[in-house]
Amino acid sequence: MVEAVILSLMQKLNKYQEERIYKPRKHEIGEMERVIKEVREIVDIVRDKKFEEGRRVRFLVSDLVHMAHDALYKRRQTHVNEYIYNWIGEIKMRMLKLGADGAETESNSENVDEDHVVVGLDKHIELLLRTMIFDEITYRPWVVIKGMSGIGKTTLAREIYNHADVIDRFKYRAWVCVSNVLTLKEIFIKLLLQVVVDGENLHTSSSLEEMDNQTLLYMLHQHLQGLPYLIVLDDLPKQIPLEPLWEALQKQEYDGSKLVVTSHMTHQFMKTQWHDVHKMEALDPNMSWQLFYKTINSGNKLRSEQKFPKDLEYQGKLMLRKCGGLPLAIKEVANQLAQKKASTGTEWEHLLDSVDFGSTLELLEPYYQKLDPKLLPCFMYLALFKENTTLRKNKLSQIWDVAGGLYDSHSYFDGLVDESVIDEVNDMSTRYRMNPVLHRLSIKKAEEGIGFEILGSTRLNRNPRHRVIICSRDNNFSYSTNQDEYLVSLFFHGGGYFNASPSYWESFENLEVLDFQDFGLKVLPETIDILMELRYLGLRNNYIKELPKAVGFLEKLEVLDIAQNFMVQVPDIIWKLDSLLHLYMSDVISEKPFTMDVLQRLKTLTSVSFDDLIYDDHDELLGLTSLEKLGVQDLDGKTHVSKLFGLLSNLKSLKHLILTGYRFRSMPCLDELGTLQNLRTLKLDGRLDRLPNSFPYWLTSLTLANSCLNEDPMPLLGELPQIAECLHRSTNGYS
Known part of the structure; x- marks a missing residue:
């Protein structure tokens, strides 16, 4: 029976494809070929597994027919085609996981809070009630409660669902734990089973199971007409498409109905303006x-x-x-x-x-198993960082690149935030934080997956590739007796006594990442040049007074971070490191003016003094053709910035600029900023007597820090299309 239904479906799809040959639309034919290919593979799975007429199989086939029907009749909508294709692919995967009798090989059970102890949700409940009941002006039918696993999303949703005001407001309420269902059809049935008239259920499970998806959706639409409803879809996984349900629930007029979703994911529908997102936070x-x-x-x-x-x-x-x-x-x-x-x-x-x-x-293992597989290596490499630390975006992406060979860092950040692994600390999406429990899980997974060890704290790895050494002021530096030649990255945490002899570094012949950030290091060993494979050297926020000349012999060094070392002396030889991609500095001293003509691969340069960058008739900035981010400090009213802006206007790759003044002096006139049309982000840190007359037209982010401005910047910013769009979203509450 199951195979016959799918074969009948194949005939319809093939017939459509044959008809389209005479009215060709290449993209439609290609999309339908994708669908037909997936359906053929599902037929092979059904034949191979010899499924009985099990409930799960019938439900999956019902979903398949539903999606194929939508593919035939909604083919002109690109986003619709995408979710249809994705769900058909998911149906195929779920059939592969079914046993021969059509039963699930993996079972899920809903977590039940037997104690039902609730703490710290009063503020959240008040905010959500205000959104769901009292806000009748804005049309936002979706309410999303988002956060990592175990943070209390379901508990909050249950408190809202059972609140007296909610019961009084919504005539129809239904709750479905979506993580426990395998198909769309199960969701539709569970919703219909909760339709009650005069205290009695209108439907039975057996009668509903005999109907197809379209009939179930039509019945649901009919029942809910004229009724303000509240539907909670708890623990919504990534794969479940809500578009069919949403189309059935949409009404001619908004009557205050709400669809509440709890999820650790950011779903496609959450990227529209029709929703309110309530992000859960950890308890204090x-x-x-x-x-x-x-x-x-x-x-x-x-x-x-x-x-x-x-x-x-x-x-x-x-x-x-x-x-x-x-x-x-x-x-x-x-x-x-x-x-x-x-x-x-x-x-x-x-x-x-x-x-x-x-x-x-x-308890968090199921959450880890649900993560997008491409994010798992990124998750493991988070173990290299300290617990409860603020994670800088640029450092994360560089470590992923050098230590893990993970290059598409932008999509990784989006994915980790979307799946609630890390949270954004600032609006600029440049700082992140990770829950300590998740961090310990990353350590466990890193030990199992990437050869990670914490010296003296966790089990030692036979062939470690990534190591963290924790030092304290009470204990001497601990030497490793393990095999060091396999190490790719070495991170020092803690601080205090560091007495490694010069010979200590000789064994790290393959080391590519060395990080001492926040360690309290005073002297970097002269023998650092032994590490000829080193690509990342992190020395941020230490007490280093002088950078040894040996650093200049690290021919493969791509990232050098010496920021937040007060008045550190840098040797001239570092300007010969043509391998450098990112150079982070602040308050550095150099015997000679900077000569950067060799650094043609440099993408990041922060923060360099104006006088070190612009002097005499030198125009070496023009040689930095790959420069994407620049930070210039020590600007005041006497600084002649015209030459700086003239040089920067020739750097077509420059997208990010930071200009910093003195604490008690005004910055110079910045009217020429408007000539830097390639800029996307701009930060001005210092006193401004007035705003520049113009800004780069395509600016997407502007930060004004310590400006002491007396004028309102919004009229000028409103003329910039990207900034104006952000302001519009912010005032409408969905950014």
Whole structure:
């Protein structure tokens, strides 16, 4: 029966294709060929597996017929064709995972919060109620609750769903846990089963299962006409397309109906203006403690004489730091301790020191398995960075490139943010943060997947490729007895005593990444030139007074970061490093003016003093034809910037410019900024007597810091199309 239905579908598709040959539209024929190819492969799967007439198989076939029907009748809409093709491909993959009897080989179970302890959601509930009930002006039928796994999305949605005001406002309410369904048809059936009239369900599961998808959607549309509805789709995965459901639910007039989605993903529909996104955040230390205390003492876990003592709040908060404000982790730790049933404060205190946080990582394993496979290497390389640190976008992309060979960094950032692995710290999307629990999961996966080790803290790898060494002021530097010749990257965390002998570096013959950021390093070894394969040298935020000349002999060095080392002396030889792509500096001292004519591959140069960059009749900036980002500092009212802007106007690759003045002096007149038409982002940091008369026309981002302006910049900024669009989105609340 199943095979017959698919073969009948194939005949219709082939007939359509034959008819189109005489009325050719190449793109339509190509798109239909993609669909037909996928359907043929599904036929082969059905024949190979000899499926019984199982429920899952019938539902998948129903979805397949639905998508093929849409492909025939919605072929002129490109985005529609894409989701149709993607879902047909997903149907094929899900059939491959089915057993011979048509049952799932992998089962999912909905997480049920047995304790139902809720803390820290009052503000979120108030905001969402205001959006869903009281905002009747803006047409935004979608409400998206987004955040990483275990952060409380479902708990918040359940509190909203059962709120008295919501029950009173919406005549039809339905809840579907989408992560537990395999097909669109299951979603439609679950929604119809929750249609209640006079206290009775109108439909039975068996009757609905016999209907096709289009009939189910038509029935749902008919039932909801004239009714304000609230539908919650909980834990929506990436693959499920909501377009068919949304088309059925759309109404002639907006009556306040809402479709609430919880997901760790950014879905395609979330990139429209028809939605409000509510991003979940981790709990602060006080809320974390309250959730822990209520959970461990809730229900019948402990007898009254065993209750967790409140006077251990300080020790408890220290322990909870490792939970990163993640409710899932906090509750897991509380339940773990409750099972041990201590009787005295001393026993509880001892248990706090022996908590096993490994179980929290196991709870996040399903979340990890759902991540886009292409993001998994990026996720593992996040283990190289410190826990709870702010991640700089440029450094991340450079480490991914050098250490992991991951070149398309822009898509990786978008993917990691979309899937709630990292969160943006600023509006410029240049700083990110990762939850500590996820960071520990990245360490675990990196140990398993990329040869990662933390010296002295985790199990040592037989052939390590990436290593973190943690130093403290109390302990001497720890030498490795492991094989160092395989190492590609070496990161130093902590700070304090670093007494490695010159011979220490001789074993790192293949090292490509060496990072000392925030380490407190005072002297960089003269023997650094031993590392002939080094491509990345990170020395940001240390106490280095002088850069050794040996750095100039690192012939493969692509990234040199010596920013935030106060008054560091740099040797002239670094201007001969023609391999350099990115050079980050601040407050550097050089015996001679900068001579950068050799640095023709340089893409980033920050932050260089104006006097070191522009002097006499030198115009070496013209040689930096690949330069994309430039930071110039020490500008004041006496600075002659005309020559700078004249040179920069010839650099066609320059897209990002930072101009920094002195703290108590006004910056010079910047009217010539408008000549830099290739600029996309601009930051002006310093006192401005007035705004420039013009800005680069295609500017997408402008930052004014410490400007002390008395005039409103918005009228001028409104003339820039990209900036005006951002301002428009911001005022409309969907940016």
